[in-house]
Amino acid sequence: MSTGFFGDIAKIQYEGPDSTNPLAYRFYNPDEMVAGKRMEDHLRFAIAYWHSFAWPGGDPFGGQTFDRPWFPKAGGADTMDLARLKADVAFEMFSALGTPFFCFHDADVRPEGDTLKESIARLDSIGDYFAAKMEETGIRLLWGTANLFSHRRYMAGAATNPDPDVFAYAAATVKSCIDVTRRLGGANYVLWGGREGYETLLNTDLKRERAQAGRFLSMVVEYKHRIGFEGAILIEPKPQEPTKHQYDFDVATVYGFLKEYGLENEVKVNIEQGHAILAGHSFEHELALAASLGIFGSIDMNRNDYQSGWDTDQFPNNVPEMALAFYEVLRAGGFTTGGTNFDAKLRRQSLDPQDLLIAHIGGIDCCARGLKAAARMIEDKALSGPLDERYAGWNEAEAKAMLSGERTLEQISQRVLSSGIEPQPKSGRQEYLENVVNRYV
Amino acid sequence: MSTGFFGDIAKIQYEGPDSTNPLAYRFYNPDEMVAGKRMEDHLRFAIAYWHSFAWPGGDPFGGQTFDRPWFPKAGGADTMDLARLKADVAFEMFSALGTPFFCFHDADVRPEGDTLKESIARLDSIGDYFAAKMEETGIRLLWGTANLFSHRRYMAGAATNPDPDVFAYAAATVKSCIDVTRRLGGANYVLWGGREGYETLLNTDLKRERAQAGRFLSMVVEYKHRIGFEGAILIEPKPQEPTKHQYDFDVATVYGFLKEYGLENEVKVNIEQGHAILAGHSFEHELALAASLGIFGSIDMNRNDYQSGWDTDQFPNNVPEMALAFYEVLRAGGFTTGGTNFDAKLRRQSLDPQDLLIAHIGGIDCCARGLKAAARMIEDKALSGPLDERYAGWNEAEAKAMLSGERTLEQISQRVLSSGIEPQPKSGRQEYLENVVNRYV
Amino acid sequence: MSTGFFGDIAKIQYEGPDSTNPLAYRFYNPDEMVAGKRMEDHLRFAIAYWHSFAWPGGDPFGGQTFDRPWFPKAGGADTMDLARLKADVAFEMFSALGTPFFCFHDADVRPEGDTLKESIARLDSIGDYFAAKMEETGIRLLWGTANLFSHRRYMAGAATNPDPDVFAYAAATVKSCIDVTRRLGGANYVLWGGREGYETLLNTDLKRERAQAGRFLSMVVEYKHRIGFEGAILIEPKPQEPTKHQYDFDVATVYGFLKEYGLENEVKVNIEQGHAILAGHSFEHELALAASLGIFGSIDMNRNDYQSGWDTDQFPNNVPEMALAFYEVLRAGGFTTGGTNFDAKLRRQSLDPQDLLIAHIGGIDCCARGLKAAARMIEDKALSGPLDERYAGWNEAEAKAMLSGERTLEQISQRVLSSGIEPQPKSGRQEYLENVVNRYV
Amino acid sequence: MSTGFFGDIAKIQYEGPDSTNPLAYRFYNPDEMVAGKRMEDHLRFAIAYWHSFAWPGGDPFGGQTFDRPWFPKAGGADTMDLARLKADVAFEMFSALGTPFFCFHDADVRPEGDTLKESIARLDSIGDYFAAKMEETGIRLLWGTANLFSHRRYMAGAATNPDPDVFAYAAATVKSCIDVTRRLGGANYVLWGGREGYETLLNTDLKRERAQAGRFLSMVVEYKHRIGFEGAILIEPKPQEPTKHQYDFDVATVYGFLKEYGLENEVKVNIEQGHAILAGHSFEHELALAASLGIFGSIDMNRNDYQSGWDTDQFPNNVPEMALAFYEVLRAGGFTTGGTNFDAKLRRQSLDPQDLLIAHIGGIDCCARGLKAAARMIEDKALSGPLDERYAGWNEAEAKAMLSGERTLEQISQRVLSSGIEPQPKSGRQEYLENVVNRYV
Numbered sequence A, B, C, D: 001m002s003t004g005f006f007g008d009i010a011k012i013q014y015e016g017p018d019s020t021n022p023l024a025y026r027f028y029n030p031d032e033m034v035a036g037k038r039m040e041d042h043l044r045f046a047i048a049y050w051h052s053f054a055w056p057g058g059d060p061f062g063g064q065t066f067d068r069p070w071f072p073k074a075g076g077a078d079t080m081d082l083a084r085l086k087a088d089v090a091f092e093m094f095s096a097l098g099t100p101f102f103c104f105h106d107a108d109v110r111p112e113g114d115t116l117k118e119s120i121a122r123l124d125s126i127g128d129y130f131a132a133k134m135e136e137t138g139i140r141l142l143w144g145t146a147n148l149f150s151h152r153r154y155m156a157g158a159a160t161n162p163d164p165d166v167f168a169y170a171a172a173t174v175k176s177c178i179d180v181t182r183r184l185g186g187a188n189y190v191l192w193g194g195r196e197g198y199e200t201l202l203n204t205d206l207k208r209e210r211a212q213a214g215r216f217l218s219m220v221v222e223y224k225h226r227i228g229f230e231g232a233i234l235i236e237p238k239p240q241e242p243t244k245h246q247y248d249f250d251v252a253t254v255y256g257f258l259k260e261y262g263l264e265n266e267v268k269v270n271i272e273q274g275h276a277i278l279a280g281h282s283f284e285h286e287l288a289l290a291a292s293l294g295i296f297g298s299i300d301m302n303r304n305d306y307q308s309g310w311d312t313d314q315f316p317n318n319v320p321e322m323a324l325a326f327y328e329v330l331r332a333g334g335f336t337t338g339g340t341n342f343d344a345k346l347r348r349q350s351l352d353p354q355d356l357l358i359a360h361i362g363g364i365d366c367c368a369r370g371l372k373a374a375a376r377m378i379e380d381k382a383l384s385g386p387l388d389e390r391y392a393g394w395n396e397a398e399a400k401a402m403l404s405g406e407r408t409l410e411q412i413s414q415r416v417l418s419s420g421i422e423p424q425p426k427s428g429r430q431e432y433l434e435n436v437v438n439r440y441v
């Protein structure tokens, strides 16, 4: 039985590139085969509960803009009834969009209790409610996570708090969230360390706090194995905001952190396009780097405005950028446990229920279009052909010997001097390759 | 015998804070004891050969502005005679400033030869010339390095070039630079990977290139040990420029790279204030992080303009910033092999010989003033007292047990739930601490 | 009768530079003469009601951190009683700090009514309450302003809204705020167009919206004259946030806007340090530019973190920066109606009542110290002497003739060619001048 | 007779979207009608002489990478023979590409003379050479300009130099460049004030310098009218680089400057995509703003890398961005004297002659594709339809009266209060509109 929130809503259908129906897919065709796999299985789309269902539309200079029947009335309390109504609407949207996955924080799905015990009990109760809906709809959980940043107890960090009681409280909270994630068959569990960082070094023992974070993450990994949770543990890097500096700055930083604590084979990354931009990287850089380091896990597919210095979490809309992103995903072998999560929020002026559908449809179509372009580039060796040619010299025996460690600095120096090597630069052909990409997008 | 370049130059003297003599120190007093050590031994100032003696004053939109007697005349050739004149002037400046160290690239000190062999022979010859001057003046070498970025052969990288011949050529070049650095008693050898990065991922095999860089660095470390070079090997991080992305993005990235190739005990970092800014960090962040990771080596003390998005390499002039930087240096135990190198260039409008002296005097005084403030803050426990108090909870037995790995997630969860822990946030006191710092600067 | 919020609070005293009392001034000594004027009359400090008394400590990723007795309880309503309690505490703080001015928005000081009529009635009522307190304490109003950005009705702008009813509603609101500002003897009235901009050009008629803004501002100016309000009308520029683009981007943009609508002699700017930074300028640039354009009005003295891309509104703490800022203020002739408003908020972890006092004390002292340095630089002609020398050539008759329009391009060309002018560059002496400034700070 | 530089070069042909020939157009079809006009007449492409023919491939960390037969040999002199060879190759490329226009600085096309007189004589001589080639090929001049930033005499500015002799020298130079531009039938004359700004306010009289710039520009305008030059005078804004701050920061700043000196009807802007980005704006913002202010002139179509903080001057390659740009151009009525100049340089690794062709072909095709998408959006009222609807309220009589100045603040306030207006926000539909755009690109 429908809540009626979206009106007379039907499942969004694929209608092909020429459709002008704003409530249809033009490129996303779940069963269409791309590079030997169904599009749905390639893309593994997930909807983020928080932005679409829990966020009221506020920003630092203004309050709630969205009227949602599941929001508490002004002065009214948040209740489990409202939480269930919210879930009803959420699953209606998941079903209408035909996206196979969703993601959530504990704080998105249940009102905070007066005690942690009560909060956990409510989470478990909503977990049951979700389980029934998942059973009914076939929607699955891409990942669960704990909100360790909104409540004032976390204002100075969760795992990295100066107060060990907060560390403990956070640990207990994460345990409860892993438990429910496992119970719901979650494919991953994500940690975004929104407040694991600092506002000022003047009051911060960075070394100690990073050690706390290392221990916390190790405990999570140990727990996962102990309970037999099969999903991947993922860290989502972000350079800053809300903190001035976040310890999980970017993929390279997270990799160093994992190596420091011996967790590089246990934990992967969930890379968000917008966070890459905020860290001074392109999205494809973060993807390629994670893949090369063996820690590529999943993606949050939401762009940042290039002129805004804060996290804008917008729906993706630039197809050439999507093509380069999915090119790296495909080169990394595609998703295993990961997927494409829209950690994207409506602009706060997009008030209507239909805006929620339309925003996701647009993002989904961009991804599908990008994926198809990427797959064709790979099939044609459009980029990999020239790339192999560019590095072909490294296939020579002497080059291999240098790279494998069979040559010393002295030996190489001797060879260069005796043979009078004078390397001649060759064109990098960047503009040619950019034009090639434009053939596909 | 003086070259006369600086006119009637005398050694710069310490005249105290009230001096208005632009050619005197107001704060730098080499023999003054600060925190139990002579200021000179704390700060270990070095002058960078390249900016002050080799750079003609060009920028992307304009050519040479400086007239220097050691620059080749228009259309004329660069010669060893000019290189020796340049060295004469350089050592005159080092002596006048009383700075104990200098730093150089091969390309700064000798004209490029027609062959690598000739280039190396010239480097060796200038090395002899330096050795005599160092003997005579007592000036020492903080570090040597190879310029692997200016010549067109390196346009696509040195160690990370698609052409293995460039890798080899770079290896031979680095060998020659380590050799001369060792011969001159250099305290460190630095690698700045200016072109070890990429312009576009479309033509780049990032994984392979990073592996090349790893092998290259390993060879350097192995060679150092083989020849008994006692200096430290340092990497200087920079996020970008000239490349779109440089592999040694920042301290955290370099740390991950070192861990990946097992070099974290062999290589440290040379942190430049300006590069920290370009990477989205404060200088003190990079210093504190490097210290916490055990890879703090040396600093390049030159600021970046906060409104400019490229490397401005300006002389430091903000004392409160210097105080926070040297506070981290002192907390890290001070320099061992490292020092304070001015990788700073005159503004290209600062045409006069005196500008060279004045710029360095200003930078040196800022550092000295910052060091003294930092030492007093440490002595007074001005920041460390409140810090210890803030983390005091972690001295409790149960907290220690959590951090040391004696507690599991389940145990902590159990304790939190059974004891009903509800952490109460405490003020972070940032503004108070900022005011405290202002008492010292 | 004290509210007790600040405990046993006494008036903050000047104790001189050596004081370590966190609740004393080290530099701000209201009656001390600086450049022929009392410090208090130079600086004209004002406290911002919104950050210190209305802001709950939230950020985009977390909610309220501050517990204040005048905040509504969870689920409770905001009331006029709470508003009066807030006013009591605010005036206690103003009195304790000894700052002569305050500033407010309508939304800071009274709960929103169910209708605009009720909102205005409440504002008028609080206005009466303020009037009594101002009379009693001698505290004055630097400026009043209307909050036209927090309520959802303004989500698409106030004056620039696509809906003319919002324009009208905003106009009525501004009228009420000017009225109360005038009644309280406000020295200025400020307009910050937080939502006068756009999120996307796709739904924006930029030309029309700018015309709406022009008309709105003209109406304000006309009203001011009609009612005889003697204060200045000020626009506060900001480049973005909350909007992607704000029409009042920076000083130069506002100037063009004023010229377009013939308001350049009617409206001045209130320049915020943090907004200057966000717009890609130094604060002193914005000050110098406004002065040169004849539109310098007042300042919001709150810095932006150099590594954060959003408005951090922090208390100033870098004295060298303050010195350069007040140097420009003094060169502009000092404040007339304007003053130094702390549009600065505590870090959200600074929970304690004392933090409010300490933050303001630190900011006030930085300004006082900067002012004194600036005044000495001016007295010594430390910068203006070299400046006059640098431009001395423009005092020659032929140069003056060129500048005044008495020479044509042909005449100048003829003279250059016939006399063979070959200009020789002279040193810009930037480093020397930076060192000079460091003698004063 | 061909120089042979491009080998066996033929005119680039339109082959349609499916072509994979890197030396063919896929979208640019000069005679194809778009929105009632030939594509060539819409786009009015121009090639920039400087990047493609005068730039050696250097960057701040490396020297020349390009080998061009018209570059002086190492140690050799630049000659008029080389300048003519360069012109031969340039016109070969213009002809091959079929682009109707080119643009140049004086410094691009002739070696600097020993005196200004000689420099001008050389410019005139090359002007003759160009005239013959233009006659022969039908290629026209979009704009000429003077290089007032590369020579050291301009290091502290040209019009804004502290030395009036530099102002005079610059004036004489500009006269010579306007003269040759007029002689060659140039459609515009451009001023880019690369050094009209400052490195530090400490040595800068900003007010005086801006007045110098105002007088200089007025002289140019007066001269134009006196000699009957019919082209438009254009200013190209840029926020910074090479200077820390450039007076022509962005479109809004230039507008204010023009208004200040009464030149807003005489001078328009040449907007560069990359400079918009560096100033914190989107390209379409700058275009829309210029159009709304009546100063839209021409465009430099070269993008800036979103992660680089300096001017990267890359060929455009993102079609959705081009579509939004040409949408604004079409809305502004299209070009009159202006056009689409590629102020774009090859990446310095793109060494081959073919890279020059390929880069331009790619950029041209992106523009053509963007133009076609923009024209269809306009034809379909895809964006303008919803826009008109959004602002429809302003068509009501009372709304018009408010905007036209027939209502006072009091009257509006009275109406709002008496009629109890409570505006209800409506969805801004941003995501819907973004999806609509994606139907066209």
Ligand SMILES: [Co+2]
Binding pocket: A272, A274, A275, A311, A312, A313, A343
């Ligand atoms: Co985000």
Ligand SMILES: [Co+2]
Binding pocket: A236, A272, A300, A343
């Ligand atoms: Co995310």
Ligand SMILES: [Co+2]
Binding pocket: B272, B274, B275, B311, B312, B313, B343
């Ligand atoms: Co640097």
Ligand SMILES: [Co+2]
Binding pocket: B236, B272, B300, B343
């Ligand atoms: Co450096």
Ligand SMILES: [Co+2]
Binding pocket: C272, C274, C275, C311, C312, C313, C343
């Ligand atoms: Co602000």
Ligand SMILES: [Co+2]
Binding pocket: C236, C272, C300, C343
């Ligand atoms: Co403000």
Ligand SMILES: [Co+2]
Binding pocket: D272, D274, D275, D311, D312, D313, D343
């Ligand atoms: Co440019």
Ligand SMILES: [Co+2]
Binding pocket: D236, D272, D300, D343
């Ligand atoms: Co340009």
